Amino acid sequence: MTGPGTLTGGGPGAPPSGAPRTVTYREALREALREALAADDRVFLMGEDVGEYGGGFGVSLGLLEEFGPERVRDTPLSESAFTGAGIGAALGGMRPIVEIMTVNFSMLALDQILNNAATLLHMSGGQCPVPLVIRMTTGAGRQLAAQHSHSLENWYAHIPGLRVLAPATVEDARHMLAPALADPDPVLIFEHGSLYNTSGELAPDAGPVGLDRAAVRREGRDVTLVTHGGCLPKVLEAAGALAADGVSAEVVDLRTLRPLDDATVVESVARTHRVVLVDEGWRSGSLAAEVAARIGEQAFYELDAPVERVCSAEVPVPYAHHLEQAALPQAADVVAAARRAVG
């Protein structure tokens, strides 16, 4: 489990040696990629515009110059072919990192992810593990409209055989990649588009983080707020607002969406007896629905109030700023839900 992370703040001055550094989420991801490429020559990065362009969201900027075009490999706009090629290269002894520009585009590679990456180990009776990492951007908030903005990570979290990660802090952005690459099975990493420019402190001596446990990002007594990815800053903001109002909210960041860490959620609910689930996915069939079901199964008698959910409105994400914001979970919605739960 990781410690509490800071998502904003940090001064611009250079820290003394050995002191925590302030980096952006994007820089943290890039450092992780650089470290992975330097550490193991089986590792390579491929995807649309990861090389000369520097990555659709600038994550891999400079890596082409450092590692060359064989290992930072621009691909044609062929999501299925290059994702499948990542699977095949993994079978062939490499450790590929495939970047898919957005989760909406990953639908074009869904055949390979679902029918090959997730199934080959089982279908082959254990002969074909697929040590592949797939990174992609998810989520809304940048006025990119209905084909670049959805949060579909819960679809992937539905699939046995995959591990699904949602780093929400710079620490997780920096340190989830190494254990993901060490995993013998396919790992999907969802990077929320609103997080790339956020910054936080990174301890110089931090190592790889665990991938099995959710993290308590803020401790509290009165209500548990469960979230992941791009909603974490909003939920922390809500927790701050609730604290000012005398409500002590605990914030649980799921981090790993498959396999879900029920224990941390249930443990928190057993202490607070009230829970709000915050998920940028659409409510119907959402990850929040799954977490709610598990709380119902495992902590029903701990609850003093109905489970509250704050999800995106069930609409394709619209372009106009006010409409988009109206569609997404907001800190004020979380505060309102928490107040309902606390009663």
Place this chain on the structure above:
Amino acid sequence: MTPARQSPPRPGRRNARAAAPAAPAPPAAPAVTPPAPTRLDLLRTMLLVRHFEERCFELYSGREIRGFLHLYTGEEAVAAGVTAALAPDDAVVSTYRDHGHALARGVPADAVMAEMFGKATGTSGGRGGSMHIFDVSRRFYGGNAIVGGGLPLAAGLALADRMRDTGRVTCCFFGDGAFAEGEFHETANLAALWRLPLLLACENNLYAMGTKLAHEHAVTDLALRAASYGMPAWSVDGMDATAVALAARQAVDGVRGGGGPYFLELRTYRFRAHSMYDPDRYRSKEEIARWRARDPVTALAARMRVDGELDDDALKKLEDLAAREVEDAVEAARAAPEEPAADLLRHVVSPAEEPA
């Protein structure tokens, strides 16, 4: 069209690095195309496949094999001829019609048959079935039952070999139906762009399930279209095992020599229906009879007989051997244990990740 480049394989350069525990280590020496098969070699393979498939037909009718079953009868020359050109270290990716490819690649008939019986001794312990035969020890990376789905994966195997300079070739079997899939076109472009050591072995049996070639493709000359991606491509009589073997050797040598991907359109025909569920309404009896008259097993045996390489006794012995091997596989499969249902969740994730 004839392949132009046939230079010797490049020596391995980065083979010293340890591979992942699960992945086979790169070979110590570069893979080399094996000697050309004899006609007897080809005939033996084809007879094994023929007997195996016809026995499967009976076993399915007797309800000992269930699920989808796609028989390779009629297409044996393709599997026999193409796999004969591959080195043991080369890789094969197959389709849902995969028994013939697996057997020709040397996957034991016992293990293939046991898989169809859903038994623990099957290639996947009964988790794959007829459409998903795997044998990584022979670099046989599976029957893939999503039409076209094996192509990107095959390109990835080839990419790993290219990045590590192993001299190995990956052969991907697929059909005329897959040629209409985006995954074929994406893969053809990617493989040509990156000059991947990939043999695209297109089994054109004239039907995508029940849809005629001319009803699924605006231009039915598949080799012509493949060539437009910048790879050597030509069509071959897929009912003639020696023609397939020769073409496959030329193509594999070209691929291994660094010539990038090659495409072979292997014109063939399946004698039986698409699957055991298929009433075969879309083909005339006359058409099937015309193709059966070109039976690749009978044709090869006849040519060998004319050339004095085979007589009735020798053929009978070969037939008996194939039949015996298949019957032994059936008996072994019947007697084999099942995987315990308690192990249902095995192999969903790798053992290190399973809860203690």
